[in-house]
Amino acid sequence: xxxxxxxxxxxxxxxxxxxxxxxxxxxxxxxxxxxxxxxxxxxxxxxxxxxxxxxxxxxxxxxxxxxxxxxxxxxxxxxxxxxxxxxxxxxxxxxxxxxxxxxxxxxxxxxxxxx
Amino acid sequence: xxxxxxxxxxxxxxxxxxxxxxxxxxxxxxxxxxxxxxxxxxxxxxxxxxxxxxxxxxxxxxxxxxxxxxxxxxxxxxxxxxxxxxxxxxxxxxxxxxxxxxxxxxxxxxxxxxxx
Numbered sequence: 001x002x003x004x005x006x007x008x009x010x011x012x013x014x015x016x017x018x019x020x021x022x023x024x025x026x027x028x029x030x031x032x033x034x035x036x037x038x039x040x041x042x043x044x045x046x047x048x049x050x051x052x053x054x055x056x057x058x059x060x061x062x063x064x065x066x067x068x069x070x071x072x073x074x075x076x077x078x079x080x081x082x083x084x085x086x087x088x089x090x091x092x093x094x095x096x097x098x099x100x101x102x103x104x105x106x107x108x109x110x111x112x113x114x115x
Numbered sequence: 116x117x118x119x120x121x122x123x124x125x126x127x128x129x130x131x132x133x134x135x136x137x138x139x140x141x142x143x144x145x146x147x148x149x150x151x152x153x154x155x156x157x158x159x160x161x162x163x164x165x166x167x168x169x170x171x172x173x174x175x176x177x178x179x180x181x182x183x184x185x186x187x188x189x190x191x192x193x194x195x196x197x198x199x200x201x202x203x204x205x206x207x208x209x210x211x212x213x214x215x216x217x218x219x220x221x222x223x224x225x226x227x228x229x230x231x
């Protein structure tokens with residue numbers, strides 16, 4: 001069975017600082033990986049996805065993530081945090097190779113951005 | 116265009132009552148998903164519909180939960196004899212699901228269910 005682990009339920013950074021949100025996955029086959037963001041009282045919005053093409057994936061709002069098979073990781077980064085980045089971030093995996101398209105989510109990381 | 120919509124946005128019910136939650140997917144999307152988001156369990160998959168195929172019900176937590184999708188569009192999630200542990204935000208998502216590159220799931224705003 002596939003699973004996702006997000007290290008750190010809360011991350012706090014200063015405005016302008018590097019954002020690093022960690023995600024490790026467990027899957028027996030090459031997975032598809034996703035990062036979603038959830039703003040308060042809203043649904044989930046896709047930030048970026050990895051689908052076995054380029055290992056460095058660029059997403060919206062200046063975020064990017066790198067797929068590292070050797071480390072089974074898909075960490076999310078942004079060079080410079082903005083106040084508007086404060087939200088909850090979810091890493092997710094789907095087992096597309098087995099035709100299972102439902103997402104398995106990590107427990108989420110709440111990002112705080114301090115002025 | 117219009118995104119995924121869900122109704123009601125909030126639902127408060129008494130323990131033991133039945134509830135129905137509605138999801139209107141993006142027009143033309145063939146796949147529809149239900150997820151549940153709760154404090155204790157995080158985001159969990161419930162059920163997945165794809166076209167005319169039999170739904171994947173592997174995530175439904177008990178037989179009190181059921182869902183249907185009429186005409187390949189609107190979906191209703193029904194919870195019978197609600198329990199307090201059913202309190203959560205129920206999220207619906209849809210996707211095109213045509214080939215490898217069309218699997219992005221678009222989420223609705225959710226229905227917050229509170230069981231008293």
